[in-house]
Amino acid sequence: MRIECPQTLDDASGRKLLDDAKQQTRTNGTAITLDFSKTESIDARGAAWIVAVADYAREKELQFAWEGQRGNVADYVALIEPGLLAKPQKAKEPETLITKLGATGIQVWEEAQEMATLLVESIYWTAIAPFEGRGFRWGLWMDELHEMGVRAVRINFVMNFLLGLTIAMMSAAQLREFGLGIYVANLVMIGFTRELAAIMTAVVISARTGAAIAAELATMKVQEEIDALRGMGLHVPQFLVAPKLLALLIVQPCLTAIGMIAGLAGGMVWGVFVLEINPGAWLAQSRDAVVLRDVSQGMIKSVAFAIVIVLIGCHNGLRVKGGSRGVGLMTTRSVVMDIFAIVVIDMLFALLFYYVID
Amino acid sequence: MIEVKDLVTHYGETKVLDGVSFAVKRGEIFVIIGGSGCGKTTLLKHMTGLLKPTSGTIIHDGVNIVELDEEQIAEVQRNIGIAFQSGGLFNSMTVGDNVAMPLREYGKVDETLVNALVRLKLSMVGLGGAADLMPGELSGGMRKRAGLARAIALDPPVIYFDEPSAGLDPIIASGLDDLILNLNKLLGITFIIVTHELDSIRKISHRILMLDKGKAIFIGSLDEALNSSVERVRQFFERRPDEQMAQQGR
Numbered sequence: 001m002r003i004e005c006p007q008t009l010d011d012a013s014g015r016k017l018l019d020d021a022k023q024q025t026r027t028n029g030t031a032i033t034l035d036f037s038k039t040e041s042i043d044a045r046g047a048a049w050i051v052a053v054a055d056y057a058r059e060k061e062l063q064f065a066w067e068g069q070r071g072n073v074a075d076y077v078a079l080i081e082p083g084l085l086a087k088p089q090k091a092k093e094p095e096t097l098i099t100k101l102g103a104t105g106i107q108v109w110e111e112a113q114e115m116a117t118l119l120v121e122s123i124y125w126t127a128i129a130p131f132e133g134r135g136f137r138w139g140l141w142m143d144e145l146h147e148m149g150v151r152a153v154r155i156n157f158v159m160n161f162l163l164g165l166t167i168a169m170m171s172a173a174q175l176r177e178f179g180l181g182i183y184v185a186n187l188v189m190i191g192f193t194r195e196l197a198a199i200m201t202a203v204v205i206s207a208r209t210g211a212a213i214a215a216e217l218a219t220m221k222v223q224e225e226i227d228a229l230r231g232m233g234l235h236v237p238q239f240l241v242a243p244k245l246l247a248l249l250i251v252q253p254c255l256t257a258i259g260m261i262a263g264l265a266g267g268m269v270w271g272v273f274v275l276e277i278n279p280g281a282w283l284a285q286s287r288d289a290v291v292l293r294d295v296s297q298g299m300i301k302s303v304a305f306a307i308v309i310v311l312i313g314c315h316n317g318l319r320v321k322g323g324s325r326g327v328g329l330m331t332t333r334s335v336v337m338d339i340f341a342i343v344v345i346d347m348l349f350a351l352l353f354y355y356v357i358d
Numbered sequence: 359m360i361e362v363k364d365l366v367t368h369y370g371e372t373k374v375l376d377g378v379s380f381a382v383k384r385g386e387i388f389v390i391i392g393g394s395g396c397g398k399t400t401l402l403k404h405m406t407g408l409l410k411p412t413s414g415t416i417i418h419d420g421v422n423i424v425e426l427d428e429e430q431i432a433e434v435q436r437n438i439g440i441a442f443q444s445g446g447l448f449n450s451m452t453v454g455d456n457v458a459m460p461l462r463e464y465g466k467v468d469e470t471l472v473n474a475l476v477r478l479k480l481s482m483v484g485l486g487g488a489a490d491l492m493p494g495e496l497s498g499g500m501r502k503r504a505g506l507a508r509a510i511a512l513d514p515p516v517i518y519f520d521e522p523s524a525g526l527d528p529i530i531a532s533g534l535d536d537l538i539l540n541l542n543k544l545l546g547i548t549f550i551i552v553t554h555e556l557d558s559i560r561k562i563s564h565r566i567l568m569l570d571k572g573k574a575i576f577i578g579s580l581d582e583a584l585n586s587s588v589e590r591v592r593q594f595f596e597r598r599p600d601e602q603m604a605q606q607g608r
Contacts, residue, residue, distance in 0.1 A: 011471075044478070044513045044545070045471065051481075052474040076544050083481030322494030323449035 001029040009042040014049025021053050025062060032057045037068030042076050050077075054084040115315050118237065122311065125235065125242040126249075137243045144247035148209045152255060156204050160259035163200050164188055164266025172275055181275045185282050186289035188267030193290055197259035198298040199346060202305040205252060206338035210309040213244060214334035217317025218327040226318065236318070245310045252306035253299050260298065301349050308341045359384040359548060360405065360516070365414035367400060374400050375411070376572040384515075387542055387549040387562050391594065392569035398552045399443075399520055401569065405550065406440050406518050407431040436464055439509030439517040443524065445501030447493040453480070453504050454489030460511045479507040483537060499530040506534075510541065516548045517541075523555040535561045556595065568594065 001024050006013040021032055032053065042050075050066075057064035064084070069077045077084075095103075130136040172184045217240065220226050229239055264286060271277045316334040320326040360382040367375040374397045382388045390398050403409040405416055407423050415422045423434055440446075447456050457476045461467055467475070480486055483503040493501060502522060509517050522538065523531035535558050541547045553559060559566065559580070566583050568576040568591055576583060576591045583591055592598075 015471075044475070044510075045467075048471055048474040048478045051478045052470060055474065055477070072544060075540070079482055079540055079544060080478055081481075082484065082486045083478045322492060325449040326494065 001025055001031060002033045002035055004035045004037075005039045007038055007040050009039055009046030009050070011043075011045035011049070014046040014052075018049055018052050018056065021056060025060065029062065031063035031065065033064075034066040035068045036066060036073055036077065037070070039069070039073050042073055047076065047080050051080065051083045111315070111319075114319075115311060118241070118315055118318075119307075119311055121235070121237040122241045122245050122314075125238040126245050129238065129242075135238065136246075137239065141243040141247055144244055145251060147212075148205070148244075148247050149251035149254060152205065152208055152251075153258060155208070156201055156255050156259055157262040159204050160192070160197055160200050160262035161266040163196060164192060164263035164268075165270050166266075167191060167196070167263075168267035168270035169274075172270065176275070181271075182277055182281065182285055184267065184271055184275065185277070185285040188264060188271075189286040189289045190294060192260050192263035192267075192298075193294040194297045195346070197263050198256050198301040198305065199342065200263075201252070201256045201259040201302065202309065202342045203339060205248070205255065205305070206309050206335055206342065209248065210313045210338045211331050211335050213310060213313030214317040215327055215331045217314055218320035218330045221318060221320050222323055222327060241310065241314045244314070245307070248306040248310050249303060252302045252309075256298055256302035260295070297349070297353055301346065304345050304349070305342055308345060309338055312337045312341060359419060360550070361415075361417040362401075362405065363415045363417070365401070365404060365411050365416065367397075367404065367409070367411040367414075369400075374572050375404075375569075378414075378569070378572070378574045380567050380574060380577050382548065382550055383565075385542070385546050385548055386564040387538065387551065388565050388567065389559055389563040390550065390552045390567045390569065391554055391559060393554070393594070396569045397572045398554075398569055402518055402520055402550070402552050406438060407435055436512070437514055437516070439512070439514040441502070441506045441509040441517060441519045441522070443502075443520045444498070445493065445496075445505035447496075447501060447504055447508070449493050451493075452489065453485065453491050453493060453496065453507075456493070456504065457489075457508045457511050460508065464512060475511065479511055480504070482510070482541075483507045484533065499526045499534075502526070503534065503537075506537070510545075510547070513545065514547070516550065519549060519551045521553055521555075522551060523553060523558045528557070531555065531558065532561070538562050554594075556597065 001021075003017065003020055003024065005017060009017070017034075025032060034050065034053065054064050066077065066084070125134075125136075168184050168188055171187050172181060175181055175183055175187075217226070220240075226236060229236055268279070268282055268286075271282045272279050313334050316330040316337065320330045362381070363379050365375050365378040366373070378397075378401065390401060392398050400409065404411050407426070411424060414424065416424055418434055418438075421434065423431055426434065447453070448459070451459070454476045457479050458472050461472045461475055476489060477486065480489055483506050485500060485503055485507065488496065488500065488504065493504070496504060506517075506519070506522075509519075519538070522534050526534065538549055538551070539562055542549055549562075551558075551562070563580050565577065565579055567574055568583070568588075570590050576586055576588050578586070584595055586592055593600075
């Protein structure tokens with residue numbers, strides 16, 4: 001089927017060309033040949049419609065050819081020729097449930113191996129290598145202490161204070177009905193020392209520090225800074241992970257302790273000003289409610305949370321692919337994994353403290 | 359078509375451009391050259407409305423873009439194409455969607471034509487099969503070419519191109535030069551190109567502007583540049599190091 005192209009091939013005449021091609025090959029015809037012998041000019045949209053005719057021919061399995069082009073039109077057709085000849089890409093085979101499960105299983109296994117390797121290397125470069133004289137970046141460690149610790153005190157205090165206030169408010173509404181308002185002090189004290197301060201602080205640190213670690217390392221990976229480090233024979237865990245890990249191992253328990261004080265203060269504000277309990281009585285009740293083991297539960301958990309937050313942040317940062325989009329995805333993934341891991345670890349500690357040790 | 363007059367700009371206390379003046383004619387390939395840090399990319403950013411100068415005028419088809427507000431500059435920018443040094447592709451979209459973006463935003467064209475235009479533009483830059491790839495999967499040269507495909511999506515009369523050949527192998531770089539020449543010849547696109555690749559300059563330039571320490575020290579054709587009496591211009595084309603650097607090398 002020969003189709004004569006118009007003198008000027010633009011948006012309108014190109015659209016008509018496609019319509020003509022469709023109409024003329026609807027009933028019969030095994031080929032489309034475009035005749036450019038009368039065409040004197042083509043603009044970009046006209047050229048795009050020629051590509052659309054070629055696509056149509058390919059879709060209907062018709063042969064496609066062109067002829068008669070001269071002068072500038074010939075040059076233009078030569079320029080767009082790859083677009084006329086290009087074959088559509090093969091559609092990917094749909095994934096079955098088994099292949100999806102298999103791929104997910106392999107990915108989880110590979111990630112677990114990578115994380116285990118990173119954990120071992122980080123512990124070595126944090127706790128062993130400095131004593132072997134292999135170097136530790138104390139300057140960066142000091143900066144991290146300031147960034148992760150000092151600069152997080154305010155937000156951590158406020159979050160725990162408000163949580164303490166809320167817990168006191170909600171529990172008082174129940175306990176007051178039985179005349180047990182003073183036991184709100186016990187509830188807040190035990191809740192914060194064993195559980196809430198550690199959890200709330202870990203969530204704050206995950207959102208603040210964990211996300212920052214993932215974004216920093218991911219950006220470094222994208223900008224080939226990580227490759228540059230490796231290219232100089234430097235160890236990534238030594239250079240980047242160890243100072244962060246040691247800093248958070250110190251900072252996280254400190255912030256958890258501050259969180260405990262803030263939570264108790266929040267609860268006390270409600271107890272003293274709303275429940276009208278004497279401050280001395282509130283403090284005495286709180287002191288009698290708690291034993292050292294309750295505080296140590298919260299502190300031990302905070303150490304585990306610190307390791308997990310640094311490890312997950314670094315792991316996700318180093319796994320980034322692509323550019324800015326990848327950085328965003330890995331930062332989000334890091335925070336989601338942090339919070340999931342925090343809840344799972346908390347549950348495991350609860351099992352340990354209440355069913356194994358007790 | 360485009361006229362720059364007495365352009366002065368500062369980064370903090372440092373004067374980056376110092377009274378630069380020149381004019382670009384319709385349909386020419388105008389190449390801006392100069393050593394690293396001489397203000398080439400800054401000048402390009404001023405001409406595309408991405409940066410405001412300290413003083414001076416930049417006239418695009420009779421309109422001084424220095425005096426325009428953000429909305430008015432956006433209107434001017436819709437009629438120019440900008441191809442960035444690293445492509446400037448959006449990493450969250452496929453290459454095809456990157457090229458289609460200006461068509462969908464401003465082109466007011468139906469999806470059949472958008473798809474055909476995307477395939478056409480990508481074919482023009484030799485990336486016919488790359489529409490479904492993500493930018494992260496492309497090499498440096500492919501990213502530059504994809505960036506050019508996006509820049510020509512709306513068929514702008516002017517394209518600004520920052521370092522088209524930098525970091526590319528000679529075969530790809532030469533292909534990109536041919537593409538610029540073809541687009542200039544067949545579509546009449548005016549190119550304003552920042553580069554310091556001598557082979558590219560020799561192959562594509564109609565006229566050359568040379569910047570040195572923020573000043574325009576030469577404007578003219580390639581032949582005039584090669585026979586220039588300005589020492590810095592000759593040094594550039596003869597690839598001679600500065601005296602100080604040459605002594606350090608000895």
